[in-house]
Amino acid sequence: MVNDPYEILGVKHGASEAEIKSAYRELVKKYHPDKYQGNPLADLAEEKLQEVNEAYDMLTKGSAANYSGPAYGSAGGGYASQRDYGAKAKTYNAVRAALDRNDFYTAEQTLINEADHDAEWFFLSGVLSFKKGFIADGIANVKQALDMDPTNPEYQSIYQQMNNSGSIFRNSSNAQGYDQKGQSAADMLACSMMPLCCCTPC
Amino acid sequence: MLGYIVTERSELKVRELGTYNGYYCGLCKTIGRNYGQVLRKGLSYDMAFMALFLASLSESDDDIRLEHCAMHHIKKRPVLYEEPALVYAADMMMILGYENFLDDVRDGDKSKSSFTGKFLRKAYNQAAAAHGETGSAVRHSLEELYRRETEADRKIETKADYFGQVMARVFGDYAPAAGQKRVLEDFGDYLGRWIYVTDAMDDYVEDAAKHRYNPLNHEDDSRPREMVASGVEAVLYYYLGELTKAYDLLDIKKNKGIIDNVIYLGLRRKTDEVLSGKGTKENGKRSI
Numbered sequence: 407m408v409n410d411p412y413e414i415l416g417v418k419h420g421a422s423e424a425e426i427k428s429a430y431r432e433l434v435k436k437y438h439p440d441k442y443q444g445n446p447l448a449d450l451a452e453e454k455l456q457e458v459n460e461a462y463d464m465l466t467k468g469s470a471a472n473y474s475g476p477a478y479g480s481a482g483g484g485y486a487s488q489r490d491y492g493a494k495a496k497t498y499n500a501v502r503a504a505l506d507r508n509d510f511y512t513a514e515q516t517l518i519n520e521a522d523h524d525a526e527w528f529f530l531s532g533v534l535s536f537k538k539g540f541i542a543d544g545i546a547n548v549k550q551a552l553d554m555d556p557t558n559p560e561y562q563s564i565y566q567q568m569n570n571s572g573s574i575f576r577n578s579s580n581a582q583g584y585d586q587k588g589q590s591a592a593d594m595l596a597c598s599m600m601p602l603c604c605c606t607p608c
Numbered sequence: 609m610l611g612y613i614v615t616e617r618s619e620l621k622v623r624e625l626g627t628y629n630g631y632y633c634g635l636c637k638t639i640g641r642n643y644g645q646v647l648r649k650g651l652s653y654d655m656a657f658m659a660l661f662l663a664s665l666s667e668s669d670d671d672i673r674l675e676h677c678a679m680h681h682i683k684k685r686p687v688l689y690e691e692p693a694l695v696y697a698a699d700m701m702m703i704l705g706y707e708n709f710l711d712d713v714r715d716g717d718k719s720k721s722s723f724t725g726k727f728l729r730k731a732y733n734q735a736a737a738a739h740g741e742t743g744s745a746v747r748h749s750l751e752e753l754y755r756r757e758t759e760a761d762r763k764i765e766t767k768a769d770y771f772g773q774v775m776a777r778v779f780g781d782y783a784p785a786a787g788q789k790r791v792l793e794d795f796g797d798y799l800g801r802w803i804y805v806t807d808a809m810d811d812y813v814e815d816a817a818k819h820r821y822n823p824l825n826h827e828d829d830s831r832p833r834e835m836v837a838s839g840v841e842a843v844l845y846y847y848l849g850e851l852t853k854a855y856d857l858l859d860i861k862k863n864k865g866i867i868d869n870v871i872y873l874g875l876r877r878k879t880d881e882v883l884s885g886k887g888t889k890e891n892g893k894r895s896i
Contacts, residue, residue: 568842572849574849
């Protein structure tokens with residue numbers, strides 16, 4: 407790797423070890439594989455992460471290769487699990503297996519044929535919708551499942567993951583200084599309303 | 609669909625505002641030079657942002673010079689020079705602008721003058737000649753979108769996906785940044801989806817009152833605005849999250865402060881305003 411490790415980590419030459427470590431952690435969070443799981447750009451994120459790890463290695467001469475940082479929610483394993491549904495065991499396990507192999511048609515048909523809409527039904531419907539790209543329905547259905555069974559850890563975890571993207575954005579936005587109370591007094595100035603104000607340099 | 613990509617003005621440094629306006633004025637001049645004076649009035653900060661965004665991937669410094677302006681003739685204004693991203697943004701403006709014009713005419717909007725239409729068509733042909741594949745891909749995606757809008761499909765995301773495809777091409781086909789094409793396409797994709805849904809939400813109340821089509825308004829549906837907004841909020845924030853994931857993978861060489869401002873503050877501000885009903889259309893205020 408020929409690039410400047412200080413530049414890769416975004417720190418000045420002569421930065422303290424604490425500064426380097428802090429910058430490194432931020433970048434690991436930024437390119438973390440959990441964040442890009444299922445994302446078509448995951449390979450690019452992995453490249454960036456590798457670059458960051460190598461740079462950190464070079465500057466600290468320590469072993470950074472094993473540092474993986476905080477995970478964003480649980481890595482989304484499979485949905486097929488050892489759930490005891492009693493009478494509906496076969497049905498729901500079939501749906502879970504279908505979801506795991508992205509067989510949306512089978513999952514959908516099986517759910518349609520299940521007349522009783524309990525928490526699990528809403529949960530699996532929500533997962534199906536979300537996987538099909540219907541974000542609003544996905545989140546709404548999983549929320550319904552959570553309302554019906556609030557202590558279910560799986561529902562909590564998946565609901566959190568579905569909202570994750572938005573949560574990450576909100577956190578970054580807050581870090582940039584977003585003020586939820588609304589815009590400041592500066593925005594009430596006349597020059598904020600006009601595209602190109604008449605005052606001097608601007 | 610314009611007016612949604614804005615800065616959080618109060619958080620911009622004064623020099624950043626100068627640069628941003630330099631791109632705006634630069635784009636205006638480029639349109640005048642390449643497409644004639646009439647079409648300069650279609651200029652928007654949204655397209656100026658796209659020019660700045662694409663130019664940020666190049667190392668060359670912004671060359672900003674003071675120039676006279678026909679519209680603001682009191683003082684010379686800073687204008688960006690010699691920037692391929694401005695030429696590209698002007699071309700894309702003509703392609704998207706003409707498609708938008710066709711859409712309005714198709715919807716029966718009589719206020720669209722055929723005088724502008726003539727200029728737009730000529731401009732479109734010129735731009736499409738320079739970007740053949742982009743033009744036809746955009747046309748194809750929009751046709752799919754219009755078809756979905758006339759069907760009884762209730763899902764906003766399906767329609768948003770098609771507009772996402774449009775913006776994916778517009779961002780991804782910028783030749784000087786071909787090395788980051790995949791990421792640019794992903795960024796454009798989610799930005800496009802965000803624009804589509806934000807626009808639909810912003811128009812919801814007015815469209816319902818005037819019995820006009822709105823992608824969020826289902827047949828026989830008279831849901832109150834708040835209810836629609838609460839469903840849309842998760843979708844919009846999801847799109848914002850995804851586009852920032854792509855943004856994180858881009859190699860931004862300059863003007864990152866301005867872009868961060870727009871993405872993390874401006875887009876969020878616009879999202880919250882539209883969700884709470886204080887969007888640009890209701891207040892009638894023009895935003896930057």
